[in-house]
Amino acid sequence: MNRDNAVFDLIEKEHLRQVRGIELIASENFVSEEVMRAMGSCVTNKYAEGLPGHRYYGGCEVVDQIERLAQDRLKELYGAEWVNVQPHSGAQANAAVFLACLKSGDKFMGLNLSHGGHLSHGSQVNFSGLMFNACCYNVNQETGMVDYEELEKTALAEQPKLIIAGASAYSREWDYERIRKVADQIGAIFMVDMAHPAGLIAAGLLKNPLKYAHIVTTTTHKTLRGPRGGVILLGKDFDNPWGYTNNKGEVKKMSQLLDSAVFPGIQGGPLEHVIAAKAVAFGEALTPAYKEYAKQVQKNAAVMAKAFMDKGYNIVSGGTDNHCMLVDLRNKFPELTGKLAEKALVAADITTNKNMVPFDTRSPFLTSGLRFGTPAITTRGAKEDLMLEIVEMIDTVLCNPENDANIKAVREKVNSIMMEYPMFAW
Numbered sequence: 438m439n440r441d442n443a444v445f446d447l448i449e450k451e452h453l454r455q456v457r458g459i460e461l462i463a464s465e466n467f468v469s470e471e472v473m474r475a476m477g478s479c480v481t482n483k484y485a486e487g488l489p490g491h492r493y494y495g496g497c498e499v500v501d502q503i504e505r506l507a508q509d510r511l512k513e514l515y516g517a518e519w520v521n522v523q524p525h526s527g528a529q530a531n532a533a534v535f536l537a538c539l540k541s542g543d544k545f546m547g548l549n550l551s552h553g554g555h556l557s558h559g560s561q562v563n564f565s566g567l568m569f570n571a572c573c574y575n576v577n578q579e580t581g582m583v584d585y586e587e588l589e590k591t592a593l594a595e596q597p598k599l600i601i602a603g604a605s606a607y608s609r610e611w612d613y614e615r616i617r618k619v620a621d622q623i624g625a626i627f628m629v630d631m632a633h634p635a636g637l638i639a640a641g642l643l644k645n646p647l648k649y650a651h652i653v654t655t656t657t658h659k660t661l662r663g664p665r666g667g668v669i670l671l672g673k674d675f676d677n678p679w680g681y682t683n684n685k686g687e688v689k690k691m692s693q694l695l696d697s698a699v700f701p702g703i704q705g706g707p708l709e710h711v712i713a714a715k716a717v718a719f720g721e722a723l724t725p726a727y728k729e730y731a732k733q734v735q736k737n738a739a740v741m742a743k744a745f746m747d748k749g750y751n752i753v754s755g756g757t758d759n760h761c762m763l764v765d766l767r768n769k770f771p772e773l774t775g776k777l778a779e780k781a782l783v784a785a786d787i788t789t790n791k792n793m794v795p796f797d798t799r800s801p802f803l804t805s806g807l808r809f810g811t812p813a814i815t816t817r818g819a820k821e822d823l824m825l826e827i828v829e830m831i832d833t834v835l836c837n838p839e840n841d842a843n844i845k846a847v848r849e850k851v852n853s854i855m856m857e858y859p860m861f862a863w
């Protein structure tokens with residue numbers, strides 16, 4: 438077999454980038470060798486439109502078992518009554534919920550994108566904002582935490598049919614119970630997108646939203662440390678018909694509506710190789726070793742946030758309950774944009790991303806903030822002492838972001854430290 442040098446040389450370059458650097462993007466992680474093997478296996482060759490036992494293709498006996506294993510493990514992990522493991526991504530999982538619960542033009546409510554929300558929760562450039570009528574709630578300007586009073590007022594005034602909790606850049610625990618009460622007052626469906634903290638929830642370190650929400654979605658590749666993908670889960674309300682009808686006027690259970698929304702609604706054949714890798718990752722997440730990992734992710738984030746604050750950085754909401762934090766650069770470096778800060782850190786092999794902060798005065802292309810997270814660096818074995826060293830190095834770069842010699846010195850230190858933290862990567 439000839440090696441495709443163009444592609445495999447680039448894969449090797451990416452491998453080196455990952456091994457040498459400090460990965461602090463809050464939504465990324467490093468999967469295990471077994472997760473990666475499942476993804477790169479022969480299962481990728483199989484078409485399996487439909488669900489286990491009800492496929493549109495022959496030869497699905499084995500992938501049926503794989504998919505059932507993924508379903509059973511996921512149910513056990515979160516105490517779910519029903520799951521669908523086929524969404525190709527988190528945005529696809531959310532799209533399926535919209536298709537199952539709303540009609541085009543219906544109103545729904547999510548956290549403001551510029552306050553930490555996700556594109557698929559109502560951004561005007563996303564299907565959610567283009568096809569549906571989005572309204573939003575915000576974080577409180579003083580506390581940086583979700584303003585539940587405002588959420589309730591807006592919900593009562595706007596009467597959305599769906600309320601979404603969950604975020605891409607929010608470091609605090611959610612009051613799901615309070616949002617469910619608001620949803621019940623107006624007869625809305627309450628969905629939680631737990632994509633970011635899913636791993637900490639699986640480990641029992643944060644509240645399980647399945648106890649409060651009608652529907653829960655998540656990605657599988659962030660704190661959960663699985664392959665890139667999405668899933669949908671239902672708790673006690675799984676067979677509640679809620680009076681929703683399909684386009685033939687028949688009343689369907691929410692689980693049936695969601696299954697049909699995933700396929701044939703928004704997807705064709707499921708990625709059974711990725712579903713195999715999801716099954717492996719869910720199996721890993723059920724082990725005591727994973728719980729220890731998740732605890733360390735949370736501890737590392739708390740230590741990192743405190744170290745930033747000790748150096749005079751402003752952390753939105755004053756700390757973190759989960760795996761991530763949002764640094765508002767404006768008080769310490771009024772002239773420094775998130776864009777330039779990200780560029781300088783990446784040049785020092787410290788990978789992070791620029792992020793809007795609540796009530797940001799800069800555009801999403803510049804931003805005044807940086808988002809940091811500890812899932813990936815913790816997978817490499819980092820403990821609290823390395824968090825202190827990392828904040829020290831970040832500070833050195835940000836104090837002098839255009840000084841190449843300064844950046845080079847930090848990069849050499851980063852590369853030498855990371856040799857002590859081996860990882861599986863291919």
Ligand SMILES: Cc1ncc(COP(=O)(O)O)c(C=O)c1O
Binds near residue numbers: 528557605631632633
């Ligand atoms: C809260 C939340 N939901 C959904 C997604 C979308 O996931 P994906 O990139 O897999 O579509 C993200 C991605 O970062 C996210 O943060």
